[in-house]
Amino acid sequence: xxxVSQHPSRVICKSGTSVKIECRSLDFQATTMFWYRxxxxxSLMLMATSNEGSKATxxxxxxxxxxxxxxxxxxxxxxxxxxxxxxxxxxYICSASPFDIxxxxxxxxxxxxxxxx
Amino acid sequence: AQSVTQPDIHITVSEGASLxxxxxxxxxxxxxxxxxxxxxxQGLQLLLKYFSGDTLVQGIKGFEAEFKRSQSSFNxxxxxxxxxxAAEYFCAVGGASGGGADGLTFxxxxxxxxxx
Numbered sequence: 629x630x631x632v633s634q635h636p637s638r639v640i641c642k643s644g645t646s647v648k649i650e651c652r653s654l655d656f657q658a659t660t661m662f663w664y665r666x667x668x669x670x671s672l673m674l675m676a677t678s679n680e681g682s683k684a685t686x687x688x689x690x691x692x693x694x695x696x697x698x699x700x701x702x703x704x705x706x707x708x709x710x711x712x713x714x715x716x717x718x719x720y721i722c723s724a725s726p727f728d729i730x731x732x733x734x735x736x737x738x739x740x741x742x743x744x745x
Numbered sequence: 746a747q748s749v750t751q752p753d754i755h756i757t758v759s760e761g762a763s764l765x766x767x768x769x770x771x772x773x774x775x776x777x778x779x780x781x782x783x784x785x786x787q788g789l790q791l792l793l794k795y796f797s798g799d800t801l802v803q804g805i806k807g808f809e810a811e812f813k814r815s816q817s818s819f820n821x822x823x824x825x826x827x828x829x830x831a832a833e834y835f836c837a838v839g840g841a842s843g844g845g846a847d848g849l850t851f852x853x854x855x856x857x858x859x860x861x
Contacts, residue, residue, distance in 0.1 A: 671853040672849075674848035736781075737788055
């Protein structure tokens with residue numbers, strides 16, 4: 629149980645285009661989903677927290693107009709990188725927290741490798 | 746602000762030897778602590794977690810960690826490493842506001858190398 633998927637696993641795009649990454653909780657409902665970014669040989673950094681049906685909360689320094697997050701259902705959150713540039717190239721990882729609020733745990737997706745040319 | 750420090754960027758251990766990876770955290774409330782492992786190009790796998798109770802927690806793959814509040818530490822240990830343990834290890838801290846999960850703060854990771 630507690631499986632989170634991401635699609636696509638890898639994407640290459642041209643500079644200036646937009647890219648959408650999907651994060652799905654496959655066998656549970658997630659009231660909260662998180663988006664992280666991981667630079668090469670670096671730690672994961674929390675970008676934003678999204679709650680189903682409400683606006684995402686972005687961490688300081690993360691451009692909300694560049695990284696659009698939508699959490700339209702209890703099993704799906706999307707991250708859209710708008711007008712992507714080479715500096716947006718990174719490994720993006722989502723996680724989802726179950727609706728059961730008896731404990732705090734997140735389940736991570738396998739990640740999406742974005743390369744902007 | 747919360748933070749996690751993993752002082753060792755790289756650690757090299759001989760196969761069969763014991764392992765300890767260090768983690769120190771700073772958190773304003775009762776922390777939830779996690780250790781994750783990441784193999785090259787892969788996502789994160791949870792090794793173990795501490796929420797409350799017994800300060801020595803057992804995880805998967807023979808790993809354990811001990812929460813020491815007085816030292817703000819949550820070190821990861823394994824009595825005998827295997828070549829397949831070579832990977833990147835991340836310590837993370839989080840909490841629960843309003844009963845729901847908070848985003849995690851990760852350390853910079855420790856790269857574990859296993860010598861034959």
